[in-house]
Amino acid sequence: MLQVYLVRHGETQWNAERRIQGQSDSPLTEKGEQQARQVGERAKALGITHIISSDLGRTRQTAAIIAEACGCEITLDARLRELDMGVLEERHIDSLTSDEEAWRRQLVNGTSDGRIPDGESMQELSDRMHAALAECLELPEGSRPLVVSHGMALGCLVSTILGLPAWAERRLRLRNCSISRIDYQQSPWLASGWVVETAGDVSHLDAPALDELQR
Numbered sequence: 324m325l326q327v328y329l330v331r332h333g334e335t336q337w338n339a340e341r342r343i344q345g346q347s348d349s350p351l352t353e354k355g356e357q358q359a360r361q362v363g364e365r366a367k368a369l370g371i372t373h374i375i376s377s378d379l380g381r382t383r384q385t386a387a388i389i390a391e392a393c394g395c396e397i398t399l400d401a402r403l404r405e406l407d408m409g410v411l412e413e414r415h416i417d418s419l420t421s422d423e424e425a426w427r428r429q430l431v432n433g434t435s436d437g438r439i440p441d442g443e444s445m446q447e448l449s450d451r452m453h454a455a456l457a458e459c460l461e462l463p464e465g466s467r468p469l470v471v472s473h474g475m476a477l478g479c480l481v482s483t484i485l486g487l488p489a490w491a492e493r494r495l496r497l498r499n500c501s502i503s504r505i506d507y508q509q510s511p512w513l514a515s516g517w518v519v520e521t522a523g524d525v526s527h528l529d530a531p532a533l534d535e536l537q538r
């Protein structure tokens with residue numbers, strides 16, 4: 324049975340400052356680098372064989388730290404990027420006008436085709452994340468891949484595997500450097516296809532980051 328580990332990147336400067344990143348970027352904080360090292364230790368113990376990462380800077384930085392610990396090659400895949408948040412990228416979450424806040428809420432509270440101006444819909448995000456995930460099925464027998472991506476992108480993947488709408492990802496707390504696991508199984512009794520084993524595990528982190536709303 325193929326097991327795929329899903330890791331959100333380590334804490335970044337803008338995560339700590341509550342600024343919207345989307346496909347814009349900011350570097351890992353010192354804490355984010357430490358979190359990535361702790362994922363690296365776990366990844367080594369798990370016998371990870373391949374690392375597949377979003378091509379944004381913060382995920383590449385996290386993937387490089389994990390790869391150093393477990394000695395795997397990194398493959399970059401732009402389909403694993405965070406949701407494109409259009410004109411709201413780089414903005415401080417507490418600085419949004421009421422119109423801007425309405426765009427954001429429309430996106431995360433139940434409209435799969437809603438989008439922030441110049442941004443992407445949750446459905447588009449879901450489609451590209453599933454297409455990237457499907458490539459794990461082509462890896463050689465016995466592979467154990469680890470995917471490094473983003474909060475909304477991974478939340479959308481896990482939600483849709485569970486049969487929930489893409490926007491249900493806001494109901495999942497995927498903190499920086501949390502690990503989720505999904506398996507691809509064929510079962511006569513349970514679901515066949517992707518199933519969720521764990522979501523948002525932070526037991527490998529000394530001091531898990533607070534999520535954005537708690538900061």
Ligand SMILES: O=C(O)[C@H](O)COP(=O)(O)O
Nearest residue numbers: 342343344345405473474
């Ligand atoms: O700020 C954002 O773009 C998202 O809410 C979180 O994205 P991240 O997982 O890349 O920090």
